[in-house]
Amino acid sequence: MTPSLQRYHSLSIVLHWSIALALLFMFASGLYMVNADISKADQYRVFQIHKASGVVILWALILRIGTRVFTQAPALPDSLNPQQVFKAKLGHIFLYVALVTMPLSGWLMVSASPFGLPTFVFVDWIKWPHIPGVARNKTLQVLANNVHWITAAILATSIVGHVGAFLWHKKKHNINLISRMWWNKK
Amino acid sequence: MKTPVNSSFLNRTFSMGMLMSFFIALYLSLATTVVQAELKSSHQSGSVAFSGQHAGMNFEGKFERWEATLTLPPQSNPSIIATFYMSSAKTGDSIYDSTLPEFDWFDVENHALGKFVSTKIEMTEEGYQVLGDLTIKNITQPVNFMLIDSQDQLSTSFGINRLDYKIGWESDPDAEWVSKTIFISMVINK
Ligand code: HEM
Numbered sequence: 386m387t388p389s390l391q392r393y394h395s396l397s398i399v400l401h402w403s404i405a406l407a408l409l410f411m412f413a414s415g416l417y418m419v420n421a422d423i424s425k426a427d428q429y430r431v432f433q434i435h436k437a438s439g440v441v442i443l444w445a446l447i448l449r450i451g452t453r454v455f456t457q458a459p460a461l462p463d464s465l466n467p468q469q470v471f472k473a474k475l476g477h478i479f480l481y482v483a484l485v486t487m488p489l490s491g492w493l494m495v496s497a498s499p500f501g502l503p504t505f506v507f508v509d510w511i512k513w514p515h516i517p518g519v520a521r522n523k524t525l526q527v528l529a530n531n532v533h534w535i536t537a538a539i540l541a542t543s544i545v546g547h548v549g550a551f552l553w554h555k556k557k558h559n560i561n562l563i564s565r566m567w568w569n570k571k
Numbered sequence: 572m573k574t575p576v577n578s579s580f581l582n583r584t585f586s587m588g589m590l591m592s593f594f595i596a597l598y599l600s601l602a603t604t605v606v607q608a609e610l611k612s613s614h615q616s617g618s619v620a621f622s623g624q625h626a627g628m629n630f631e632g633k634f635e636r637w638e639a640t641l642t643l644p645p646q647s648n649p650s651i652i653a654t655f656y657m658s659s660a661k662t663g664d665s666i667y668d669s670t671l672p673e674f675d676w677f678d679v680e681n682h683a684l685g686k687f688v689s690t691k692i693e694m695t696e697e698g699y700q701v702l703g704d705l706t707i708k709n710i711t712q713p714v715n716f717m718l719i720d721s722q723d724q725l726s727t728s729f730g731i732n733r734l735d736y737k738i739g740w741e742s743d744p745d746a747e748w749v750s751k752t753i754f755i756s757m758v759i760n761k
Contacts, residue, residue: 425626425748433666499742501673502666509665521675521741 394456400449443488483540494529497522610641617759624750632662644694651689707736728756
């Protein structure tokens with residue numbers, strides 16, 4: 386028998402932590418550009434950076450989910466009861482859905498916007514297209530905008546729950562789940 | 572007896588030559604006046620630029636393709652006709668350059684050309700006072716500007732209200748982002 390898998394695939398680990406870092410930036414830039422009292426020029430610039438970074442996160446998420454599907458994930462510790470395993474799995478699926486909804490709703494909002502400003506992914510030769518058929522659709526733009534910020538709030542709460550679950554298991558059961566998402570020597 | 576005849580013949584050939592060169596000179600000078608009467612210009616010999624503000628930042632662009640024909644006073648029937656290719660408007664900023672051709676801005680698919688046709692040109696001390704019709708997106712509005720005549724250049728700069736031409740009409744009707752006034756400047760090398 387092969388020894389049971391201790392951690393996620395390296396690519397999953399790299400993506401998990403880079404996306405986590407990128408999310409911090411997305412929350413910060415998103416809230417800043419919408420709410421901060423800054424000049425139009427700065428607001429415009431942060432918008433473009435937020436859009437471009439969000440598109441990169443979308444690619445990273447696709448890669449992340451692909452890696453998750455095509456590689457084997459380590460089994461959850463035996464010490465977890467079936468109900469906890471179920472909740473963990475459900476929680477993770479929920480996180481994935483919320484994660485993907487963020488860039489997709491952002492993309493929809495930008496595609497439906499009356500401004501029709503394109504999204505260049507940091508360089509002039511990578512022009513991310515708009516979703517076809519929704520141009521200047523005010524209703525969809527407003528809808529996508531609402532989905533974007535409501536999901537942002539839900540995602541932020543879920544991430545707190547995600548980190549909370551890790552801390553709870555660590556304190557309560559003394560299991561270090563983080564070793565599943567890092568390269569541990571053992 | 573022969574000599575005087577010869578000399579008078581020589582004299583006559585000489586004066587004929589004078590007369591011919593006079594006509595050639597006259598013809599040449601007329602020809603140059605004709606060339607000067609109608610001045611042709613294009614992106615190859617001049618520039619048509621536009622500028623304004625977006626998000627409080629200045630932007631500037633130019634038409635990379637245009638043609639103009641000018642007949643200026645004191646020529647009779649003075650006129651200025653200029654045609655510019657809307658899709659050739661370039662600012663060098665990739666976001667602007669991919670937005671400008673769109674439906675709400677220049678709508679180049681449906682309106683490939685912009686046009687200026689003068690209605691009145693008067694000579695002034697500095698150059699010419701020009702009145703005319705500017706057509707963009709099939710909307711014609713009167714404009715007037717001073718065409719300044721310097722030694723080897725004709726130049727002008729004047730503002731238009733982009734909303735008069737329904738430019739950015741849906742995207743930014745309140746000029747929240749893009750200034751209402753867009754300056755057009757033109758330099759023609761004589
Ligand atoms: C994981 C990816 C993303 C996260 C976590 C994120 C997060 C946020 C947050 C927190 C806000 C502020 C919401 C508010 O206060 O109204 C925001 C706003 C915005 N985001 Fe994103 N975003 C992401 C991806 C994207 C993408 C891919 C795009 C577009 C291509 C985008 C476009 C926008 C726009 C245009 C706004 C401003 C909305 C407004 O005007 O009210 N976002 N984002």
